[in-house]
Amino acid sequence: MVATALAEQASFIAAGASLDIDHVSHAFDIDGKALPVLDDVSITVAPGEFVALLGPSGCGKSTLLRLVAGLEPPRSGSLREDGVAITGPFPSRVVVFQDPTLFPWRKVWDNVALGLEAQGILKTQRHRVDAALELVGLSSFRNAYPHQLSGGMAQRVALARALVNDPKILVLDEPLGKLDSLTRITMQAELVSLWQRTGVTALLVTHDVEEALFLANRVIVFSDRPAKITADIAVDRPYPRHRGDAHLAELRRQILGLLGLDATW
Template sequence: MVGSIRIQEVEKKFVNGSGENVQALFDVSLDIKPGSFVSVIGPSGCGKSTLLRLISGLSQPDKGHIFLDNMQITAPGADRGFMFQEHNLFPWLTIYDNIAFGLRARKLYKENKEKVTGILHLVGLDGFESYYPHQLSGGMCQRASLARALVGNPKVLLLDEPLGALDAFTRMNIQDEIQRIWKEEHMTMVMVTHDVDEAVYLSDTIVVMTARPGRIVKLVHVDLPRPRDRSAENFFRYSSEVLRLLHYGGTITEPEFYL
């Protein structure tokens, strides 16, 4: 099984607009099992997205090391797919050509044509191949972005708050799609989110981080059967635990009953 990630004592600083060094991450260590779904949650500015970029190889740590299947990550690679907050589709290309773009750039398209068609079907975009991004809804563009990240058959899919701009109904639908694809493809997924319920709904493990400089407070292992019932009492208990760790609203007490 592939897709194991090991993060060892990672630290990262950056220079802000005033020229000051800002510590984004401090002494972050984490092991992510292959085939698991891990969510990273914490206050704004705590380094969640920075951590994802370090795993992707788009940025390098100032201290520490990150490994994928025991190989140190030093640059971006096709073994890691990345789904950003915005869909970032090329507006001048059709949905099909957007998804095929990476394969063409790597000169792998001819032998993988059927992969593009299969991915379109996997994300529910059959019949929209010739459409342009401006002709589709935000949710469908995010499906296309997901397809583009998957078409290279990565070991790991990194998701940086990809559903934050969507309405609640569309968001829940795509959460279900992401979960279905994760189960079918058996890949490792690491997602940054601000949504506690989303993290509980999707994750095997939730990584809770402090405010900047970002450090890991606790790993919350979600032991609930799938598919998960968002209205179940145990679901609320996990959400409450994460909220307590984030110190939102002071002490959160358990309700005496549920509507």
């Protein structure tokens, strides 16, 4: 039993990539003026780590995810995956957004297959679509259309569509933000399970402090815009975690204090 657990942990750590965000600053051009969004942000993420980003709405968290995904370059600083500079999008880094954005005219299987189809390798890699659907527990819905799915199921399809590309870094931009509270709790547990089984490195933006503490190894707290790191908090609790854990409750109180919301708790 111990040997099996160690073997699983070893493969888990090896699957993800390292991520280095080094003195990154960024700004938007609005009406001919620069609007600073990120201010000298440096984060090092180990392979297979799950890191959550918390901060005030509009502070720049999602912008940082866009830079990690390679969707745009930073104004200054650098980002590296396994030591290699991030200069644009790449299949090893995939983004899951708040909205599943499934094509309504395509069945679940065909939605998941999009990435492989775009790469021109679907004909020889069809088994990867089946494996991704199995991973998220939707094999029996392979022939369903998006309108036949619940919100949680649609988001699981979006996760499968990301995982089918065998990513090393999974970029999660509030992927559970539009779900009802009960579905969200269920999906949080499923997301932890997926992360543990795939070993991918995960970077999550969320506004839910409890969600961050339930999912992540580390929680990084940002200031208001332009975002600076105000705290980098290790969540040293084993999985599965329990919401009544006194240590998590204390961390929640600390984080709410950092966000200026301690008076509400």
